[in-house]
Amino acid sequence: MTEQQTLSPATPEVAPTVAVAASPAVRKPRRRPSIAVLLSLAWIVVVLLAAIFASLLPLADPNANVTPTSIPPFTSGAEFLGTDQLGRSVLSRLVFGAQVSLVVSVSAAALGMVIGVTLGMMSGVRRAADTVVGTATDALLAFPGIVLLLALGAAMGPGVRPLIIGLTLFSVPAFTRLARANTKLVNHREYVEAARLQGASTVRVLLREVLPSVIRPVLAYFVVILAALIVAEASVSYLGLGVVPPTPSWGGMIADGQAQLIDSPAHVLVPAFVLFVTVLSIGVLGRWLRARTSGSRS
């Protein structure tokens, strides 16, 4: 199946979501989640809880200099992840960085989903809308995701708002195509035609009859997109053009650490590892959800 690549949620190959139903692996009735899925879920829950309750946790101020110089990880009990070159707590910056990263990517993915599903369903039933939306989608996809983000940041100045707008634009095409493909799939099924023959308006047919079958693959895909958005946010922040320092962000921490890659690689590796495990976990969960939704569709 086409797994989404990190920096471009563009997916012309939406067919797998629909086609997977035929593969024998998912035809088994409700397999119990594997160890990998459970571990991923546990990690995501920890990250989510840490991000939500960041200010209640016994953490140092992410911008305070708690030690005079940088200390390596696993040497001190209180700051077991060490402190960075300015003596700021790495643990605290990771937690508050998760907060920023999640707020930005979750809100962008949600916005992108609402806009994308609306446009996709419209173009699934109306030829004219299909042409307009399709052309606009192609135009958006002509900008590599990261370039789109950078260009918006360049014009609007760095910060959270252009990030959210950019990431939303970045996620809309994928949701649009997925919603369009699934709308087309059910649009001429008997129950939809029945509703139409009973005189239901197009909007009503779309909301009551089509949306329920469109929303399941879309929600599973939401998770996949989320991983791509977290990576995109980290990448722009790594380039110093996303989240504005001193606000902590994972990408920013990696960029800060790169200056001393030789002396203390931990400053790069610790945030990089957290970013990697988070994206991997979301990916594992997303694939599991997609297999489940497509398996129980038919």
Add this chain to the structure above:
Amino acid sequence: MARFLGARFVRAIFVFLLVSLGTLFLIDLTPGDPAVSIAGETAGPDVLAAVREQYGFDRPLLVRWVDWMGSVFSGNFGQSFTSRMPVMSLLADRLPVTVELTILAVVITLALVIPLALYAGYHQGSWLDRFVNGLSAVLISIPSFVLALVLILVFALALRVLPVSGWVPLAEDPIGNLRSAILPALALALAETAVLLPVLRADVVATLEQDYITLARSKGVSSARILFRHALRPSSTSLVTLMGLSLARLFGGAVIVETAFSLPGIGDLLITSIRSKDLILTQGLVMFIAVVYLVANLVIDILYTKLDPRVSVSS
């Protein structure tokens, strides 16, 4: 086929119109007076007046749009405000690095993807198949800049076999050039491999179930010949389509990887233009990247019809 390509071409033109409108709008998105954002806060009133005159902010949007498209078509992407150089010549200086990086990355990607996917698809469920599957799931979760830093750490700092950063031009020293290009290209290629490998593998599995493969096998054709001569071409339609999107990703990835390795490519130029608030340069570069992407995808559509003649009939 002519009709199919004609429709594609018309669509590409509309997409180009939208893309050019989008990049033109980039300047209007800036908060405050666009003339101030181009010339900088310190510019005097006469400079601002000159900038307004030059870019015609007082003229209607439609007129500016037609002008901008005209200049893009004639290869004139404007003039950098900080260096006073045409965007095109700045770009031409940096282009070879990014192009070389992209080509090298595509070559490495295909060299990894084709044999691995054919083998994994042929020996479904074998340990190599499962390993390759797991590896792409892991690789896909590593952002390219993290991959770049890990490669630097391993090959340049720990093993000390390759340079940490910097660029040796091809004309100066071909070996040194390859040594400076291989790590960044590998960082790009590994990320790309993770995307394309599962796609080709799935298509190979589907192709191998076809009757003509069974026929070839019963005739005693060797496995290698079946895979490379009979299965590869019909399996590669998704791969070719996705290669078009790859290009966008590689360009995007190049921006980051060039920064991580401090290579003087287009990505580095883009970042520099944004840091120095050189909006005209940013706009020109973004437009250039989008045009390259559009042209490449048009070429891929043509290739696609060659690869699978059914495409032009069914559409």
